[in-house]
Amino acid sequence: MLWILLTLLFLGTLGYVLGRQRALASAGGDRRVLHSLPNYYGLNVTLLTLVPALLVLGLWLIIQPIAVERSVAAQIPAGYMESVENPTLLMTEVRRLAGGIDDAIDRGFLSPEEAANLASDTDIRAQLAGAGVALGSDVSEEVLVAAQSFRALNATGSTMMLIVVFLLAFAGLAYAYARTHKDLRARNRVEYAVLAILMGASTLAILTTVGIVLSMLWDTRNFFQLYPWQDFFFGLEWRPSFEGDSDLGLIPLLWGTLYISFIALLVAVPIGLFAAIYMAEYASRRVRSVAKPLIEVLAGIPTIVYGLFALITVGPLLRDYFAQPLGLGDSSSSVMTAGIVMGIMLIPFVSSLSDDIINSVPQSLRDGSYGLGATQSETVKQVILPAALPGIVGAVLLAASRAIGETMIVVLGAGAAARLDLNPFEAMTTVTVKIVGQLTGDTDFSSPEALVAFALGLTLFVITLGLNIFALYIVRKYREQYE
Amino acid sequence: MEGSNMNDMSQFDQGVAVDTIKMQSRGVNVFYGDTHAIKDVDVDIADKTVTAFIGPSGCGKSTFLRVLNRMNDTIDICRVTGKTTLEGEDIYDPKVDPVQLRAKVGMVFQKPNPFPKSIFDNVAYGPRIHGLSQNKSDLEDIVEKSLRRAALWDEVKDRLQAPGTGLSGGQQQRLCIARAVATSPEVLLMDEPCSALDPIATAQVEELIDELRTQYSVVIVTHSMQQAARVSQKTAFFHLGNLVEFDETDTIFTNPSDPRTESYITGRIG
Structure with a gap:
């Protein structure tokens, strides 16, 4: 060869x-x-x-x-x-x-x-x-x-x-x-070849996406032949058993995913956005040059390390000082633990993207506002944030996609028990954790208990796709209005 | 006819200017880091007069304009020394809030910069911040009056909720003027307000400037000597950070005392 x-x-x-x-x-x-x-x-x-x-x-x-x-x-x-x-x-x-x-x-x-x-x-x-x-x-x-x-x-x-x-x-x-x-015309011919290479590269990326979706679709179809779709989409119980006769309801997993992501965004969006505003509008160049890379270090930490932090520090802390005194439970794995730690992980995503977006708002708008006697905070609130809004929404939705797909922090922070509950100090789990769970160990790929992983994966894919389309829609709508 | 008319005006203004000086600068120096951008400038801005700053690019005329409403404060490396007063009060005194000052000394910029808001909200921005209106109808009055003063009302009265960024360049600049007028400033600073506009829009803005003179004192920085001659009663010529000559517009253009001024207006430097 x-x-x-x-x-x-x-x-x-x-x-x-x-x-x-x-x-x-x-x-x-x-x-x-x-x-x-x-x-x-x-x-x-x-x-x-x-x-x-x-x-x-x-x-x-x-x-x-x-x-x-x-x-x-x-x-x-x-x-x-x-x-x-x-x-x-x-x-x-x-x-x-x-x-x-x-x-x-x-x-x-x-x-x-x-x-x-x-x-x-x-x-x-x-x-x-x-x-x-x-x-x-x-x-x-x-x-x-x-x-x-x-x-x-x-x-x-x-x-x-x-x-x-x-x-x-x-x-x-x-x-x-x-x-x-x-x-x-050798030059034109060679450039045509370069063009073909570039086109090939982009086609490959698209085809890979299509391939991933198709392979998921295939196994999902197999799953729905073995398990009724109504029970999957509307089932309120998740109780797989490899002797057959499992309950494979999506709702508890989806609830866990959305609940944990919601708390994560609740932590990440305000902190990230405020940090971005400080960095872009108030911080001196010296502070900025030190603080911005430090915040971005957070983005480089592997999620399993965040998971350890959740497991040994945040979890017990929340249990001892909040959950137990308030009588809300005594588990150190909880939605709150995973949500807060995941929120910390997402801060740099929100702050870094928002910072870039705020910086790209033209200086002339700031001058215009200052020239009318507006203070810095009035300028930020009434001129800069509205102008940067489409980009900020995009950053938040990107963070949401990350949160929905996160696995390691959930395994170590929120546990693996599928549960439908409002109490944020209870252990719950997410779709991604269950995908891992159903496919590790000895699996028989013809049983619904294993194939359900593909249906779960496809559901996640559709949700994040929906989020991205929604983000695009928001960005387009506001861009029309503001430019 | 127009020329003689302006001549009369200038003579009239001269009489007024003697006793009503709106802003006064004495020994003003501006430094950008190590660069000495403005050197020892003394200027009197008369009330209800259009004062033009002319000079070649980089001569410091825009920098000096920004001294008058402390816009230079927003630049970290910029340092201003000397004394500048608004109606006798030192505007660089620590007791003076630059934000309040900028409400009194409004500014219009080179490039039209309407906010990404509706036309109404653009004009209402200043009055809302400074609490100038008692209620909603009061605010609507201010917006309408400002738009009328900026000669824009008839063009936009039916679409006040449309985005300000959707207007044409000339309309946008007049919107910015309306926005500045809405805070009822005493002095209006204009930094090359027509340089991004076509000739028709320029003519409209110039006409507007002439009208604004009845209410405010206007300071305009311009690259165009014709524009300075058309709209101003007093002209200051800046060169390399120095104020070379400051006099009646007619005197500057017909009988300059400094050879550098003459070179500039006849096109030999610039």
């Missing part, structure tokens, strides 16, 4: 040198006559050499295993297929045996001829074990045949791939070299 890439790279470099020379030669050595800089002619040849060859190489590497597996599976006699316990494992066995034989040849334990003549009545398992390849079970005749055909198909496939890829590379090189001439 590596040598293919190296050879292609060499061809590309060769193309660069040749293309550059040819362009210069066609201009009689005078680079001012060329349409583009000489480098662009070289790059143009390199691109035409490498890009088609690499694209085909990549596609081939994806398609070949699938095609080979299909055709080998079709060769296995249907009768044998039915006789094995688990037909899906059969192909794994075939692949493993084929790989084992190849390994044995690579290490010199088997000559290629010996490998071709392996017979199922000899103890292949022992032979391969001697070569350092461990097989799970004895090899049957059918599996051996399939494995040999698997190897053969793969070998021809690889050879053909080599031929096609190198043919393409040479063709590209020859074509581009022949086209290289002083009037060729």
